[in-house]
Structures are given as C-alpha cells and as structure tokens.
Amino acid sequence: MGANTDVIVVGRGPAGLLMATLVVQHSGTVTIVADGQGTLPLWGGQWDFRNYADDGRPLVDPYQWWGDLLGGELAWRTRWSRVATLWHELGVLESPDIPNRNRWILSPLGHLRPTYLAPRWQWCQDQPGQFILIGFPGLADFSVQAMARVYEATSGVGVQAVHLPTPPGWRPHWTAINWAWYLDSRAGQEWLIGEVDRIIDASPTPLAFPQVLGVDGVEALRERLMQHLGRVVGEVALPPPSVGGLRITRRWERWLKHRGVQFVTGHVTGVTRDSAKLANGRQLSGSPVLASGGILGGGLYAEPAGNIRDPILGTIVGSLPQDRIGSVGHRQVRSTVPVIGRMVGGWDPDRHGDGGALTLWTVDEAFDAIWTGLGTTEAAPGVVRSQSLRVK
Amino acid sequence: MVVVIGGGASGLGVAWDLLLRGIPTTVVEQGDVGGGTSGRFHGLLHSGARYVVVDPVSARHCIAENAILRVIAAAAIKAVPSYFVSVDDDGDRYLSPWLDGMNAAGIGVREVPLGQVISAIPDLNRQARRAFSVPDAVLEGFTLLRLLRDNITQRGGTVLTHSQVTQVHQVGGVVSGVTVSSRGAERLIVCDAVVNAAGPGAGQIVPMFGDQIEMQLSAGMMLVFANRRVGHIVNRLGPPGDGDILVPHGRTAILGTTDIPHGSPQPPVLQRQEAVYLLEQGERLFPGIASWRALRAFSGVRPLFSTDSNEGASVRRRIVTRDFTVLDHGMRGGVKGAFTIIGGKWTTYRLMAERTVDAVCRHLDSWVPSRTAVTPLTEASSQGDPVGAIVCECEGVTLDTLHALNGDMDTWRTRAWFAMGPCQGAICLHRGAAIRQSIVGVQAAMQEFLALRRERWRGVEPVAWGDNAREWALTEALRHQTLAEEGMNGR
Ligand SMILES: Cc1cc2nc3c(=O)[nH]c(=O)nc-3n(C[C@H](O)[C@H](O)[C@H](O)COP(=O)(O)OP(=O)(O)OC[C@H]3O[C@@H](n4cnc5c(N)ncnc54)[C@H](O)[C@@H]3O)c2cc1C
Ligand SMILES: Cc1cc2nc3c(=O)[nH]c(=O)nc-3n(C[C@H](O)[C@H](O)[C@H](O)COP(=O)(O)OP(=O)(O)OC[C@H]3O[C@@H](n4cnc5c(N)ncnc54)[C@H](O)[C@@H]3O)c2cc1C
Numbered sequence: 001m002g003a004n005t006d007v008i009v010v011g012r013g014p015a016g017l018l019m020a021t022l023v024v025q026h027s028g029t030v031t032i033v034a035d036g037q038g039t040l041p042l043w044g045g046q047w048d049f050r051n052y053a054d055d056g057r058p059l060v061d062p063y064q065w066w067g068d069l070l071g072g073e074l075a076w077r078t079r080w081s082r083v084a085t086l087w088h089e090l091g092v093l094e095s096p097d098i099p100n101r102n103r104w105i106l107s108p109l110g111h112l113r114p115t116y117l118a119p120r121w122q123w124c125q126d127q128p129g130q131f132i133l134i135g136f137p138g139l140a141d142f143s144v145q146a147m148a149r150v151y152e153a154t155s156g157v158g159v160q161a162v163h164l165p166t167p168p169g170w171r172p173h174w175t176a177i178n179w180a181w182y183l184d185s186r187a188g189q190e191w192l193i194g195e196v197d198r199i200i201d202a203s204p205t206p207l208a209f210p211q212v213l214g215v216d217g218v219e220a221l222r223e224r225l226m227q228h229l230g231r232v233v234g235e236v237a238l239p240p241p242s243v244g245g246l247r248i249t250r251r252w253e254r255w256l257k258h259r260g261v262q263f264v265t266g267h268v269t270g271v272t273r274d275s276a277k278l279a280n281g282r283q284l285s286g287s288p289v290l291a292s293g294g295i296l297g298g299g300l301y302a303e304p305a306g307n308i309r310d311p312i313l314g315t316i317v318g319s320l321p322q323d324r325i326g327s328v329g330h331r332q333v334r335s336t337v338p339v340i341g342r343m344v345g346g347w348d349p350d351r352h353g354d355g356g357a358l359t360l361w362t363v364d365e366a367f368d369a370i371w372t373g374l375g376t377t378e379a380a381p382g383v384v385r386s387q388s389l390r391v392k
Numbered sequence: 393m394v395v396v397i398g399g400g401a402s403g404l405g406v407a408w409d410l411l412l413r414g415i416p417t418t419v420v421e422q423g424d425v426g427g428g429t430s431g432r433f434h435g436l437l438h439s440g441a442r443y444v445v446v447d448p449v450s451a452r453h454c455i456a457e458n459a460i461l462r463v464i465a466a467a468a469i470k471a472v473p474s475y476f477v478s479v480d481d482d483g484d485r486y487l488s489p490w491l492d493g494m495n496a497a498g499i500g501v502r503e504v505p506l507g508q509v510i511s512a513i514p515d516l517n518r519q520a521r522r523a524f525s526v527p528d529a530v531l532e533g534f535t536l537l538r539l540l541r542d543n544i545t546q547r548g549g550t551v552l553t554h555s556q557v558t559q560v561h562q563v564g565g566v567v568s569g570v571t572v573s574s575r576g577a578e579r580l581i582v583c584d585a586v587v588n589a590a591g592p593g594a595g596q597i598v599p600m601f602g603d604q605i606e607m608q609l610s611a612g613m614m615l616v617f618a619n620r621r622v623g624h625i626v627n628r629l630g631p632p633g634d635g636d637i638l639v640p641h642g643r644t645a646i647l648g649t650t651d652i653p654h655g656s657p658q659p660p661v662l663q664r665q666e667a668v669y670l671l672e673q674g675e676r677l678f679p680g681i682a683s684w685r686a687l688r689a690f691s692g693v694r695p696l697f698s699t700d701s702n703e704g705a706s707v708r709r710r711i712v713t714r715d716f717t718v719l720d721h722g723m724r725g726g727v728k729g730a731f732t733i734i735g736g737k738w739t740t741y742r743l744m745a746e747r748t749v750d751a752v753c754r755h756l757d758s759w760v761p762s763r764t765a766v767t768p769l770t771e772a773s774s775q776g777d778p779v780g781a782i783v784c785e786c787e788g789v790t791l792d793t794l795h796a797l798n799g800d801m802d803t804w805r806t807r808a809w810f811a812m813g814p815c816q817g818a819i820c821l822h823r824g825a826a827i828r829q830s831i832v833g834v835q836a837a838m839q840e841f842l843a844l845r846r847e848r849w850r851g852v853e854p855v856a857w858g859d860n861a862r863e864w865a866l867t868e869a870l871r872h873q874t875l876a877e878e879g880m881n882g883r
Contacts, residue, residue, distance in 0.1 A: 042866070043874060109822055114877035138781050140791075143826035146837075153834045154879055171783060239819060239874050240866075302861035304668050304682050320856055321664060326868045350872040372658040 004285045005029040007272075007370060010268045010274045010312070011291035012300065013038030015341025017252050018363045019289050021086060024259045026371065031284055032256070033276065037249075039297060039342075044211055044237020044244035045092075046105060047083060047360075049076075049116035051353025058114050061101050069360055075104045079360040080117060090251040093120045104128065106208060108141050110150030116356065119244065121218050123208045123234025129156035131206045134196065135163040136179060138172055141238045142210040158180040162199045168189045179212035180243045181254055189221050193228055206232040211243045216242075218247060268292070268312055271337050287370050294329055294342035315338065317345060326350040338366035394752060395420060395570050397597055398559050400430035400734065400740050401533070403589035403766075404540040404551075405745030411547040411769055413749060413760040415594035418550040418581060420557050420572055426537045426806060428591045432659060433694030434614055434648040435641045436470055436625065436740040437461060437531035441476060441501070442632055444493030445486070450715045451497045453740045458527060458744060464768045469708055472640060474528035474625035475509060476501075478521045479676055490629065495528075497783060501526055513622055515678050520625040528625045530639060534806045542697060542772035560586060560600040560727065567729035585752050588732040592657035592693040598719075603726035605734075608698040611660050611691050614651035615670055615855060618685040618814045621645050621678075628677050635673025642809065643787075644687060647674045651694075657689045659670070667854040686860045688816060688851030697734045716744045719753050729755055729837040783827070784820040786813020794827060801828060801840045802847075816848045818867040842878075843870070 004219060007023045009016045012034035019031045061066050063073050070076070076088050079310040087093070096387030102114035103124045123131070128151075135144035138240045144161035152158050167188065182188040192213075200207070207225070213235055214221050225233045237244050255262065267279040270284075271288040278284070292299030301309045306320040308328050318328040329345025340362040342349075394410050396403045410417040421427070440454030446639045462469050478484055494501045509523040510516055541551055552574060556790030559571035561580075569582040588597040595607035622645050629638035634650050650670055654660055667689050674681045697717055716736030722728030733748040746762040753759050780792035787809040797807050801824050804810035810824065811817035825841035832840070849864075856864050871877050 010687035025497055039869075042869070048873075107874065107876040109825070109875050109877055111876040111879045123471055140781060140823045140826075143823070143829075146829045149829060149834050150838075177613065239822075239870055239875065242874075295861050298862070302857045304671055304855075304857040306857075320861070321853065325861060325865050326857065326872075350868045355873065355875065 008286040016291035034266040042240040046115040047356030110147035158352035211235040398589035399425040401741035405741040437529040470530040478629040539769040586728040591695040601721040601730035611654035614648035686855040
C-alpha cells in the first residue's frame with residue numbers, strides 16, 4: 001500500500017501544480033506523482049490568454065475575443081486573479097492589477113509577440129518603444145545585434161545593442177543557467193551593476209537583459225539595477241532550459257511541499273476512480289486527475305502508424321497527420337478520471353497562444369468535477385467555441 | 393574545354409578524370425554540389441555482394457572500385473564490420489546461389505559464428521540462422537564530394553553552382569559551346585564537348601543533343617535513427633528487397649530502402665505510410681526497430697535507364713541492371729561531342745567517369761589514359777580541432793567552423809552536419825539565423841532559416857512517432873511560443 005490522499009495528481013507540469021494548489025487551498029490532501037519534470041522550466045513563465053485571432057493576427061483584447069465563452073469575463077478574471085495571488089504568495093512579484101489587454105514581449109529572434117500575465121521581471125511593453133539590449137558573452141541565444149536589426153525592421157523603432165565583457169571566472173560553455181547562478185552571488189551582482197553602468201549612456205532608456213538575472217535573487221537584483229541606473233529593467237525569456245520557468249517551478253514546488261503535498265517519482269501505468277498504479281507495483285489511493293501532458297509531456301504517445309494513444313487510459317484520441325501535433329488530445333475534461341492541461345485537445349497553444357488559459361480552464365473544470373462529485377461530461381472548448389462562433 | 397552538366401558523383405568524377413588527363417573543364421550544377429541523388433543515398437560502399445546473383449557485372453565493378461576507393465578516397469570511407477544475415481527461409485534458399493555468385497565475382501566472404509554476431513549486435517533478430525562477413529563499407533558522400541570539388545578547383549577546374557545549361561550550340565553538327573544561366577544572367581561557354589551527368593535529370597538534357605532516351609526513375613526512402621544503435625553494416629540475405637540494409641553513419645544508423653517508380657527527377661513528398669512499410673521490413677532484421685529513436689526520413693531518385701533489351705518489360709525493378717551506360721550521341725545520330733553518363737552507383741562513379749572520358753578522348757582525338765585509379769584525392773586543408781562557442785550542441789558545431797565554411801545554412805548542414813542531430817534544429821536554427829543576418833541581412837537570413845525549418849520538418853513528419861514526435865512537439869512550442877518565429881504574419 002502507499003500514500004492515501006484525497007487527490008492524486010499525475011504530472012508535475014503547470015496543470016498538475018495548479019490542480020494541487022487548488023486542492024490544498026480547499027484544505028484537501030494531495031499526492032503528485034510524475035516520471036519527469038514537466039514543461040514549466042522550458043518556458044519563461046508568462047501565461048498566455050489568447051494571443052492570436054483565428055486568422056493569425058495578434059490580438060490586443062483577449063476578453064473581447066473570448067466574449068461569453070467558458071464563463072465570460074467574470075469567470076476569467078477570477079481565474080487570473082488566482083494565479084496572480086498565488087505568485088504573490090510564492091514571492092513572484094506581478095504587476096498589481098490583472099491586465100485588461102495583452103502586452104508585448106520580445107522573442108530571442110527580435111520579434112514582438114503578445115502575452116497576458118507576466119511576472120514583473122519580464123521585459124514587457126504596451127506598444128513598441130525604445131530600449132537598450134544588453135549582450136552577454138557567449139550567449140548564442142541572445143544575439144543583440146541581430147535582435148536589434150529584426151526589431152527595427154519589424155517595428156520601425158530603432159534600438160541600441162551593447163555588449164558586456166567577460167567576468168572573472170567565466171567559461172565559454174556558460175549557458176543562461178550558469179549566468180543566473182553566478183548573478184545570484186554577491187560578486188556577480190557587483191560585477192554586473194558596475195559593468196552595465198560603465199557601458200550605457202545616461203539616458204533613461206529602459207534596458208532589456210536576457211533572462212539570466214539570478215535564479216532565486218532576481219527581484220532584489222532587478223530592484224538594485226533600476227535604482228542604481230534610474231530606469232526600467234526587464235528580461236527576455238530564452239529557449240530552454242528557461243530561467244524564468246525554473247524560478248517559478250522551484251518556488252511553487254517548495255510552497256506545495258510546505259503545505260503537505262507529497263511528491264512521488266514514478267511512472268503511472270493505470271488508474272481507477274480511486275487509485276493509481278505505478279510501474280514498480282506500488283498503488284496510490286485517492287481520486288486521480290491526469291495532468292500528464294500532451295505528446296511532449298508523455299501523456300500522449302504517437303505510434304508509428306499515426307495513432308495517438310493515452311497510455312494510462314488506453315484510449316486513442318486522434319491520429320497524425322490528420323491532427324496537429326500541438327493540438328491533439330482528449331475531447332473532454334470531465335470523465336471518470338478528469339484530464340487537464342495539454343492532454344486536452346482542441347486548443348492550440350502553439351498557433352493561438354492560449355496555453356495559460358488552457359491550463360486555467362481545464363483545472364477549474366476538473367476541480368469542480370472532483371470537489372463537487374463527478375458532474376456532467378462537457379465538450380472541450382475548441383468544440384464549444386467553434387460552434388458558438390458559427391452561430392454568431 | 394569540356395563542359396560537364398551536373399555536380400553529383402558522376403559529374404565531379406568526370407571533371408576530375410578530365411583534369412588528370414590535362415583537359416580543362418567546367419562543371420555546371422543547377423543547385424548545390426550534392427543536391428541531387430549523390431546527397432540522398434544510403435551511404436554504402438558496395439562490395440558487390442548485393443548484386444552477385446541478379447547483376448553479376450555490377451557486382452564485379454563494385455568489388456574492383458571498392459578496393460580502389462579505399463585507397464584514393466580514404467578520408468571518405470569508414471571501414472566497419474559488415475554482414476549478410478539469413479533470418480528466414482528466403483535467406484536459406486538464397487544461400488547457395490549467393491555463395492556461388494560471390495565465388496564467381498571474387499568477393500571475399502567468410503561465415504561468422506552467430507553467437508559472435510549477436511553479441512556484437514544485440515538488437516539483431518534472435519531467430520537469425522547464419523551470418524557472413526563481406527567487405528562492404530561506409531561511404532561518406534558529402535565528404536567525397538568535398539574532396540573531389542577541392543581537388544578539381546586546385547587543378548584549375550571550375551565548378552559553377554546555381555547555374556543551368558539552357559542551350560547547346562553546334563557548328564556543322566559538332567558541339568561548339570553552351571549557354572549557362574546563373575541567377576538571371578546568361579553567358580556563353582565555348583567548348584569542344586559536353587558531358588551530361590545530370591543523374592535523374594539526364595533525360596531532360598538529351599533532347600538538347602538532338603537525341604531521345606527513356607529514363608526509368610525510381611524513388612527510394614531511407615529512415616535515419618539516432619544513437620547509432622548498430623555500429624555494423626547489416627544486410628538481410630535474400631534477393632535484393634526493401635528495408636533490408638542498415639548502414640551506420642556518423643552518430644546515426646540508416647535503414648533503407650524502398651523502390652517505387654517515380655515520374656520526376658525531384659524526390660517525392662515523403663509519406664508516413666511508406667515509412668511504416670519500411671519499418672515493417674526492417675523488423676525482419678531488427679524486431680525492436682519500431683522503438684528506436686527515429687530522426688527523419690529522406691528519399692532519393694535512382695537515375696536508372698531502360699536500355700532496349702528490358703524496355704517496357706514488367707521486370708521487377710530491382711532486377712533492372714544497376715550497371716551504367718555511356719551514350720555517345722554523335723554515334724546515335726545526334727550532336728557530335730555530346731555524351732551522357734547514366735545509371736550505375738555511387739560506388740562505381742570513378743569507373744563510370746573513366747569510361748565516359750575515354751569516349752570524350754576518342755572524340756577529341758587525343759588519347760591519354762585515365763589516372764584516377766592511382767591518384768589519391770588530397771585533403772585541401774586539415775581542419776584542426778573545433779574551437780570557439782558551440783552553435784549546434786547535438787553535432788558539436790562551433791561558430792568558427794561555420795565562419796570558415798563561408799556558405800549558407802544549407803552548406804553548414806552538409807559540410808558541418810549543422811542541425812542534423814537529434815534536435816533537428818530545434819535548439820540551433822535561430823542561432824544560425826542570427827549569424828547569417830550580419831552577412832546577408834535580415835530578410836534573406838529569415839528566408840534561409842524558415843526554408844531550413846521546413847526542410848527539416850518534411851523529413852521528420854513521416855517518422856513523427858515515439859520520442860521523435862515529442863521532439864517535434866517541443867520544436868513547435870519553441871517556434872511559436874518562445875521564438876514567435878513567424879513574427880506578425882500570422883501562423
Ligand atoms: C517551449 C515551451 C514554451 C511555452 N511557452 C508558453 C508561454 O509562453 N505561455 C504559456 O502560457 N504557456 C507556454 N507553454 C505551455 C504549454 O503551452 C502548455 O500549456 C503546458 O506545457 C502544458 O503543461 P501540462 O501541465 O499540461 O503538461 P506537462 O508540463 O507536459 O507535464 C506533464 C507531466 O506528466 C508527467 N507524466 C506523463 N506521463 C506520465 C506517467 N505515465 N506517469 C507519471 N507521470 C507522467 C510528466 O513527467 C510531467 O511531469 C510553453 C510550453 C513549452 C514546451
Ligand atoms: C535511395 C537510393 C539509395 C542509394 N544507395 C546507394 C548506396 O548505398 N551506394 C551506392 O553506391 N549507390 C547508391 N545509390 C545510387 C547512387 O546514389 C547514384 O547512382 C549516384 O548518386 C548518382 O550520381 P549522379 O552524379 O549520376 O546523379 P546526381 O547526384 O543526381 O547528380 C546530378 C546533378 O545534376 C544536376 N542537374 C540536373 N539537371 C541539370 C541542369 N539542367 N543543369 C545543371 N545541373 C543539373 C542536379 O542538380 C544534380 O546535382 C542510391 C540511390 C538511391 C536513389
């Protein structure tokens with residue numbers, strides 16, 4: 001026999017962690033079982049609501065796009081404030097209010113892209129403006145000159161690019177993570193403040209750094225930089241492993257552990273309504289919720305002939321190449337065992353930029369289902385949305 | 393001056409042979425060197441063992457050339473243990489004609505105890521019955537093309553890429569020059585002979601020589617697996633068939649091939665169905681192959697040619713000769729001084745070139761014997777240890793290496809193996825784009841980047857299963873969510 005908790009969450013990605021959070025906030029007990037890290041450390045931590053319209057153009061007002069769907073504006077504001085409040089508790093400082101519209105972040109290619117809720121460390125603007133890009137030696141993912149050229153060509157606004165020298169002890173193989181650990185140290189912080197001060201001009205132009213300003217000490221370092229240099233400082237999220245996601249993951253998991261959540265490492269091979277079975281023979285009891293991710297997370301498996309299988313529930317949920325690899329999944333959240341996060345199909349975080357909303361909505365639904373007893377079966381929002389759009 | 397059309401194995405082979413005989417030459421290639429079948433083949437330096445029963449002439453050519461290339465192109469040949477393994481009744485039935493054929497062709501063959509083979513290749517079918525060692529080896533096509541090109545230019549030859557021959561001129565029925573169009577500009581090259589080495593595209597050149605031929609093109613698919621699961625060449629013993637050879641290549645192992653009639657010199661769109669079929673054939677040798685980490689699929693077009701004897705016949709395609717033909721169009725009633733070299737194998741490119749240039753010499757009326765068999769291809773410059781920042785982690789490609797190559801991202805791919813590893817460019821393509829920008833500007837660099845992204849996807853999609861599907865799901869998230877690589881143009 002093993003642990004006995006109210007809920008067993010399968011998966012440690014953003015969906016699994018959020019599910020566990022809701023349960024402990026309602027005084028329930030949770031076990032999280034996962035065979036890997038989940039995708040949170042692969043991204044910068046900005047939560048997308050809906051970034052692009054169906055024709056692919058960037059959206060300014062996601063509330064307008066969602067309209068009455070999935071509970072309408074009120075329900076969405078409640079969901080988002082849940083994340084913002086949680087971040088405050090984790091020590092991730094967010095802008096005080098939930099934004100009304102999307103804002104712009106910069107990609108490592110120099111492109112602007114919309115997002116919705118982002119930690120304050122993220123470099124974010126309401127419209128394309130000027131800034132100075134700070135280049136770090138050896139960071140191939142943050143080529144400031146190239147980014148400046150693309151930004152200028154696409155936004156029409158010119159930006160500056162400057163380069164930092166190498167600090168003492170630097171090695172050519174340093175990645176973003178190495179830099180972030182270094183900048184958590186006192187020596188690293190002193191070096192950075194001194195060097196940046198030396199290479200930039202006296203204007204109040206904001207500074208855009210790569211996302212390397214410390215793992216645990218980012219808020220303090222950013223505050224010091226802003227005070228010392230008298231201007232806004234923000235970070236651009238880089239490709240994985242991403243320091244922003246790593247920061248949130250560490251704090252979030254610590255927070256959950258302090259609230260009694262048990263973390264078990266293991267591979268789940270099957271579930272019933274009130275238990276989960278692990279590959280090593282162990283059995284956990286409690287109501288399972290599957291947050292085992294899409295194809296990337298391992299919750300869905302693509303077979304050679306193209307079928308997409310959920311190996312835990314044993315069902316086929318789609319097939320390639322008819323379905324898109326990023327949007328295939330279960331058609332519903334509520335079933336005997338609820339499924340949440342990227343396991344749910346019909347959403348397309350890659351094309352539409354709605355990964356954060358997907359997580360929020362599916363977790364909400366699943367929580368209702370297990371906390372108020374198993375309810376009705378509802379279609380995935382992709383289905384709901386396209387039907388209601390057709391009616392409009 | 394002799395103009396050679398086509399910068400594949402045959403064309404570069406012909407140019408090198410011409411230069412060694414003292415004849416000036418210019419190669420005209422419509423894309424990049426190796427952009428045709430010579431860059432899309434299975435990578436096997438044949439011993440001839442595959443052909444001893446069905447095509448003994450080819451087999452004899454292969455074993456002779458195999459020995460020559462190991463000496464003159466040592467840098468491009470990797471000797472690895474190589475086996476023919478019988479796994480079923482098909483294999484057993486084939487054994488005695490095969491051994492007779494091996495004897496007749498003079499190809500060394502030795503039976504190896506099964507236990508020894510299975511312990512060296514744990515993934516091999518445990519039902520295997522007998523195993524034989526043969527002198528097949530790995531042929532690194534891009535390396536050999538680079539050697540040929542470097543040696544050609546060092547000898548004063550010219551290789552024009554992104555250039556097409558659009559017209560052949562004649563005076564009194566004899567070739568006098570060709571018009572070459574490069575990036576919109578045209579120029580005339582005066583010459584005494586033209587050699588058509590356009591591979592699967594050869595049939596489209598021949599009418600310019602006042603002649604007609606019928607090609608019998610067929611496409612073959614290959615599957616690339618990561619992690620070099622098997623470090624040996626393994627052939628399934630039996631009549632040549634589909635999915636019956638595995639060739640280790642660098643850090644990968646490649647299973648091939650299929651053989652499907654095809655109407656155009658361009659490779660076909662890759663289909664998952666064909667990949668799955670190939671995988672099933674591969675299971676006869678390696679029952680667990682479906683669980684290996686697939687990387688991508690690719691395909692090439694065989695430049696085969698139907699001679700009158702087998703034209704229109706419903707012969708099984710693999711039985712159509714793999715041998716080559718040199719056509720002297722002047723003797724066939726076309727333009728004098730125009731030649732076509734067609735068919736054959738990568739393994740026999742040198743011999744094909746020698747025979748072709750023999751014919752050219754007869755036309756020029758100046759006989760000099762070929763020296764390619766005894767002249768090693770020398771390395772232009774030995775590349776030292778790579779230094780500098782790493783751009784592509786999977787293949788360990790450094791910034792200095794890329795700068796030294798002085799080409800576009802596709803050149804980086806074929807020369808330095810950039811973006812060819814397990815991540816297929818997920819982690820490195822955008823870095824490449826940043827480097828290219830400072831050289832060609834924002835727009836051109838973005839175009840190169842998106843083109844290479846599409847090229848990678850075309851090969852990954854048909855084998856997007858298991859871990860390879862996960863890798864591609866990550867790539868999609870990176871492309872759109874992290875890099876926003878399509879900018880504001882929608883997605
Ligand atoms: C590169 C990248 C960039 C992104 N950028 C953004 C962004 O900018 N904004 C945004 O809002 N979202 C972003 N996302 C988030 C994304 O769109 C999804 O919403 C999110 O990844 C879904 O997470 P998940 O919790 O559903 O699954 P995952 O994070 O994949 O977690 C799956 C978990 O299940 C476990 N698991 C699977 N099978 C089993 C099993 N049988 N037994 C035990 N455990 C199992 C795994 O080990 C893992 O812990 C990004 C994602 C990626 C990968
Ligand atoms: C699937 C497959 C697997 C194979 N495996 C092996 C193997 O393992 N071992 C082996 O020895 N052989 C193998 N072969 C055979 C071998 O690859 C080919 O025989 C050989 O590469 C042919 O070389 P080529 O130079 O004649 O043709 P190509 O390499 O196709 O060269 C022709 C060139 O001509 C250019 N061209 C065409 N038209 C024009 C024009 N109008 N103007 C300018 N340029 C033009 C093309 O762009 C091309 O680069 C394989 C073939 C296939 C299809």
